[in-house]
Amino acid sequence: xxxxxxxxxxxxxxxxxxxxxxxxxxxxxxxxxxxxxxxxxxxxxxxxxxxxxxxxxxxxxxxxxxxxxxxxxxxxxxxxxxxxxxxxxxxxxxxxxxxxxxxxxxxxxxxxxxxxxxxxxxxxxxxxxxxxxxxxxxxxxxxxxxxxxxxxxxxxxxxxxxxxxxxxxxxxxxxxxxxxxxxxxxxxxxxxxxxxxxxxxxxxx
Amino acid sequence: xxxxxxxxxxxxxxxxxxxxxxxxxxxxxxxxxxxxxxxxxxxxxxxxxxxxxxxxxxxxxxxxxxxxxxxxxxxxxxxxxxxxxxxxxxxxxxxxxxxxxxxxxxxxxxxxxxxxxxxxxxxxxxxxxxxxxxxxxxxxxxxxxxxxxxxxxxxxxxxxxxxxxxxxxxxxxxxxxxxxxxxxxxxxxxxxxxxxxxxxxx
Numbered sequence: 001x002x003x004x005x006x007x008x009x010x011x012x013x014x015x016x017x018x019x020x021x022x023x024x025x026x027x028x029x030x031x032x033x034x035x036x037x038x039x040x041x042x043x044x045x046x047x048x049x050x051x052x053x054x055x056x057x058x059x060x061x062x063x064x065x066x067x068x069x070x071x072x073x074x075x076x077x078x079x080x081x082x083x084x085x086x087x088x089x090x091x092x093x094x095x096x097x098x099x100x101x102x103x104x105x106x107x108x109x110x111x112x113x114x115x116x117x118x119x120x121x122x123x124x125x126x127x128x129x130x131x132x133x134x135x136x137x138x139x140x141x142x143x144x145x146x147x148x149x150x151x152x153x154x155x156x157x158x159x160x161x162x163x164x165x166x167x168x169x170x171x172x173x174x175x176x177x178x179x180x181x182x183x184x185x186x187x188x189x190x191x192x193x194x195x196x197x198x199x200x201x202x203x204x205x
Numbered sequence: 206x207x208x209x210x211x212x213x214x215x216x217x218x219x220x221x222x223x224x225x226x227x228x229x230x231x232x233x234x235x236x237x238x239x240x241x242x243x244x245x246x247x248x249x250x251x252x253x254x255x256x257x258x259x260x261x262x263x264x265x266x267x268x269x270x271x272x273x274x275x276x277x278x279x280x281x282x283x284x285x286x287x288x289x290x291x292x293x294x295x296x297x298x299x300x301x302x303x304x305x306x307x308x309x310x311x312x313x314x315x316x317x318x319x320x321x322x323x324x325x326x327x328x329x330x331x332x333x334x335x336x337x338x339x340x341x342x343x344x345x346x347x348x349x350x351x352x353x354x355x356x357x358x359x360x361x362x363x364x365x366x367x368x369x370x371x372x373x374x375x376x377x378x379x380x381x382x383x384x385x386x387x388x389x390x391x392x393x394x395x396x397x398x399x400x401x402x403x404x405x406x407x
Contacts, residue, residue: 053272
């Protein structure tokens with residue numbers, strides 16, 4: 001009896017933590033996120049990144065700032081424990097590695113183009129492309145969690161799954177990129193400001 | 206003619222002189238002793254470095270992570286700053302396993318270079334068969350990969366490892382910002398190709 005009680009308790013707790021959405025709930029979430037994404041012209045946010053490797057005692061933590069400008073200019077700026085900026089702008093990837101600047105032409109690289117599209121989409125959360133991903137929807141406390149599994153074999157060899165957590169307004173709180181080995185990179189956003197003008201200087205290289 | 210032969214002979218002698226002779230090392234002992242590289246020797250520590258790699262004019266950066274899993278068992282992983290894995294290697298004893306590598310660098314010559322560079326870097330114990338001194342340096346010679354490696358110690362602190370061939374330096378490992386068990390900065394310089402790896406502890 002006690003075991004049954006424990007089993008029920010654990011199951012209920014798990015269910016509370018994460019339950020599958022109904023198709024109506026999933027459609028509503030998609031609509032909300034798409035609506036938000038369409039009206040998003042700029043985003044600025046702080047982030048903390050955790051790199052999890054199963055053999056390490058601690059995740060590798062780095063932090064920084066994100067700036068996004070519609071349609072696809074994105075700047076990731078790591079401020080600690082190292083200074084490194086990567087700016088996706090037009091067809092070029094601009095890098096500033098601790099003061100040393102370089103750039104990569106991504107116009108010809110399909111992989112980089114895909115990466116940029118993914119990064120832009122994931123910041124806004126709008127990755128609902130059924131032709132690219134198998135998508136599952138979950139409720140997690142007051143938030144929503146969506147799993148995007150790449151259908152392309154080549155793509156799935158380096159990325160098993162994206163997980164995005166949205167708050168009730170459809171804003172992205174967290175992005176997790178899970179590798180085939182289950183190692184992952186988890187990015188948690190905070191101080192997110194939407195549609196506030198970001199000076200061009202922020203996106204200068 | 207005889208003078209020319211002698212000159213050539215002398216030239217041959219000097220050019221073939223061993224690395225230790227060329228650098229005026231003073232032979233001290235030929236007893237076998239154990240050398241210890243303490244910088245990746247603790248399994249309870251995650252060794253995380255910001256890495257800058259230079260190959261001729263190309264530059265790459267990222268994070269290099271080293272973990273001692275058990276004795277004679279290390280994992281070496283290189284990721285971009287954004288977390289994407291470039292390579293993931295296991296060194297177990299003398300065995301080398303590639304757990305992951307991006308196709309762009311999955312080439313034998315690149316893999317051999319990384320394998321040797323990191324094997325020497327993480328190898329905790331080596332056997333020295335010849336010891337030298339030079340001023341306040343203690344230099345211990347060992348064989349790894351059937352190639353001579355010279356370990357330079359000052360006040361018992363490992364400062365440098367040199368892989369040598371034909372009397373010439375091939376790869377130099379410089380350790381700086383060292384304390385007893387850690388090296389904050391590591392520079393691996395190749396002398397025969399323009400390739401170096403610069404590591405800064407995070």
